[in-house]
Amino acid sequence: MEKNNILLYDKPVSTQKFRPDSEDIWNEATPIGNGNMGAMVFGGVQKEKLQLNEDTIWYGNGGRNRVNPEAKDNYLKVRGLLLDGMVSEAQNLAGDTMMPIPDQQRNYSTAGEVWFDFHEEKEAFTNYKRCLNLNQAIVTMDYEIGAREYRREYFASALHQVIALHQESKDKEKVNGCLTLTFFRSNVEKIEKLSEHIISMTVKEGAEGCRYCIMAAIKNEGGTVEIHRDQIRVKEADSFTIYLSIRSDFYQENPARWCREKLESVLKLSYEEVKCGHVKEYQNYYDRVQFTLGQDNSKEEIPVPERLKAMQNGEQDLGLISTYFQFGRYLLISSSRPGTQPANLQGIWNRNEHPAWGSKYTININTEMNYWPAESCNLSECHMPLFDLIRRMLPSGQKVARDMYGLSGFVAHHNTDLFGDCAPQDTVMPSTIWPMGAAWLCTHIWNHYEYTLDTDFLKENMDLIKEASLFMVDYLFENHQGKLVTGPSISPENTYIHQSGQEGQLCIGPSMDTEIVRDLFRACIQGAEITGCEDELTEKLKKLLLRLPELSVGKYGQLMEWAEDYEEKELGHRHISHLYALYPSNQITYEETPELMEAARITLERRLKNGGGHTGWSRAWIISMWARLRDGEKAGDNFNDLLTKSTYPNLFDCHPPFQIDGNFGGTAGVAEMLLQCQNGYLTFLPALPKNWDCGSISGLKAKGAITVSFVWSDRQITSGSILVEKGGRCCFIKPDSIKKIITDHNVSIAYEGQKVICYGEGVYKIQLLA
Template structure:
């Protein structure tokens, strides 16, 4: 084979247009054939027109159809079309231009695809490459992270060799920062304005029959995909989730009315690109759970807290409104006067009663209570910001006051169900009842210390019984340890994730059958957890280095976003902050804790605060 150099770039990460450049090394030119297609036994229609080849196909009756088109531009040599194949002979270099479109957004998707190709053809490769780099850098370059203990010598090694060394018990601090930035890269590449949200595999699915249909599981996985978006300074990457959520809201109104006779909107544990909201699958431990849309709705308030974008909050306020309205009708009053979900489940888990029977359905699972508390607090906060009438706020506050109190059990653990059941699988991958610790905000050491101790005991029990065996579960565990303030546990589980939950290319793995499959949530959830160990930002408090491991006791970060509308840069040495800078994008007020000392901070929009310690 003749030596070649090549690179390919999308014009932008949401343009649907790609350019690939191939260059010959040495005197001989390059020759190749370019043909579009996929695996055999599919009904593909191929064609040519002028200097363009294209093919269209679909996914069966009622499925999505698509079109791909290509042209080649060369320097030297010749290019032609034989049948449906582009042929290049003896070129010094060749540039392949590709465009793609589907029937999901365009009725005449073939014409839309050809128009895309015409637009990219008007530019040269260097213009496209430069546009791509600008588009990527404006997002990726916002946040930098480095640890003082990183070994530059290890950075020259291939990633698979570095991971193998970690599996053998060796230290590689640089892998932590690399894994973190890799997570940000994955979100930038898979979730951009005008695209669909990142699904279980982000956008990296090679199969026509992928695990779990490569869609959106909304009892943890989709939500985890976006934990890094705001704090990781990638707020724009969060927007595709809200576009999907608007469609979920509309479909969920029909589901709420027809299934439950309720107002408002509801979604269950799974959805897809069509924003399906009805129960999916035949798995009793997953299917009958009405909290999917409620959890997603809290992301609306989360985005506002970081960006202070009031127009955004007004635009998507109805997502919160419709979700809250559903529970006004759906909640059931118990004998003690509390309001609970019924029937429900604790996602994908099973309990065992005193007489040895195993069950799934229950009333008022702990996670439901915690999500409801979070949802109603988000709704009340949004009503206040937008100046909604007091009657709405009072009604929400009254309902919120009637949610059940959380309970502890015989092992000192936080109960997952209202009863102190035994667990057939105490090391279960889901840690649903700790939602209130993280990503929720209702359980904290300041406000609920006894429940935090119980939640910590629950996490211990999960790990003592083999928990954390999926990548995404381990990522959640890392975030929980950060909120418990236990840096050494954070580091221990980061190492476990790298050693046991990561493919050689840094993608997160998930056990399936006798092997493993890729799931993106572990990558993105762990990236978020790294920031949680560096900064705690919630309920008007900002705590720096709340869970810093000894092995990471020196370093710097630039560009972490904080709730309230500010960004933070800081340096630390021997576990203590030595310098910080706050830049307020909006009026910013917080209780700031640095090196164990707390002070009140108030900055005007555009104002900065810089301190040396």
């Protein structure tokens, strides 16, 4: 039975009314979201605010051509200088001719704040408790004023497309409240009263950005309601609910009409109907995976900040680890749903008009990491917005390929935005000129197919994989060793020291590029075979694959990051890009490449010895790397470091500042520690720390449309089941503790040592018994 998975806080968050909250204050608030709308709940008693977001509120708009017009005539010259070892000259030329004009894509913005006043009396409150219930996606707030007990509830409903705040008294006292819409921004265009219960505010985002609407409605049980200026006031009610809806014109519809339809629809329902509908819809996603770890439930009534502090002081808290895993799933459900935009650098929760790194889609690791748990943690539908974005990127990426390189196909660099801008971002030599963004994103299409075996989906998206492959075919060139490599490119976002003593970032043939190209070409070849769209391109890719350089081991026994065995300027760099081959790819495994596995281990140890993993997302990636290396103790230690060194009081990941990729990477890391699918075989508990000695997991997904559940005690599997949803072959390594395997009558089963191979038609189940 899964624990309650409730995040408890025992005091409100101190807020700022006339200026933005600091990072520390904001990261004590609690996130709610329904995929496209989000809010941060601060939990104030007399005065409360919700800081609001909607996933299409972006500064500016699309349609700009930012490609440097000199790039097409000069990138080959940059390549030639790099081949000749003239690194400084190459980078100077690239700085002049390849950097974008202007250098910035558009940035994500905020919908601002709405304010609430409760309780005209200024009496002190007691027995305060604020909880985020992950099982229901509801924030509850209980408190007392004098002898009176109150409850407030908050949630964001995907079913009804509203954010709800409900206030009541537990002992039937009358309740009062006031909502104020205006949030002290200059771009509010209009505020109007639409009915006796609905008020609307229209806002224009800067730089000819979107026009959006924030609309509020109140449903009161008893009492009176008044609307004046930008306020809704309710007096002497038995209870009341305020609903908010937010919409922009990005969706090419009338935002005000859309919001009003949602609010008028929800006002026809009772609060309990809205709440129950929200919970049922949310649990359709959340309840698929249940996870328990350890047997100590005593810490569930301790506030989260105290639990984190205790872990920092060396105490064990297995319950917080399992809750953190589910919190990551909660965040993905709450920030990425079919029909919404994908989770950006902060999911959907952003407090600033101009946030750090634009809160964009950083596609040299961070956006991809956001979706690492989507398939394995049984949230495959939450992956879909990413594919919609890739589709939106395609026309821009084709144009950038032509205008910047004179090549065919689809290219993107290390960032994109809501509008699918694929030109380089920034003028930063360690990151800007990296033409692998589209290629990496398109491997997610194949990853989704591997987990779901959805051939219709694969067929619909094969053109994206082919277009990304087409660009790489044109961009690859033969180096001095006769191998096909990329360049100019970088190993994100690292600096090497050339044999001549020059420091450089631009290079020829970084290992990560080759690894991504190998995965992309294989996906294109296999996908074309499955969907029957083989052509000259796929035949060509089969030949080109053979000419890609193999991964190499350097003088320190490490996996080489660059084509040459350069020294690194920063030995503890946060990016460990060349270990992409270890995770998320599976090009390096103990069974197929034991020498490279050892080199990967040495690489990781060198990074950590010199201070690596100091950002939250980097630490999260390292967890999965240790899991692939089957080192449960190191994986567990790094998970503890993620919680104790890179986690805010509300469990948001600390880069710093907040980035959501560390949350998603941490959740994916737990799944990787418990179950792996390598070389076509499932392995149970491949990287289990000693102190995770007992637990259970149900509903994990594996490649091949397979669902896996199991229980363990004393680090041994005691029972389990494997559900093969689309028939065919299922292979797994039999745990030593399992003595009996039961399959459906239509399943054939064979043994090869510890390997168990099952084959059956249609849906079938395999049971494991100790």
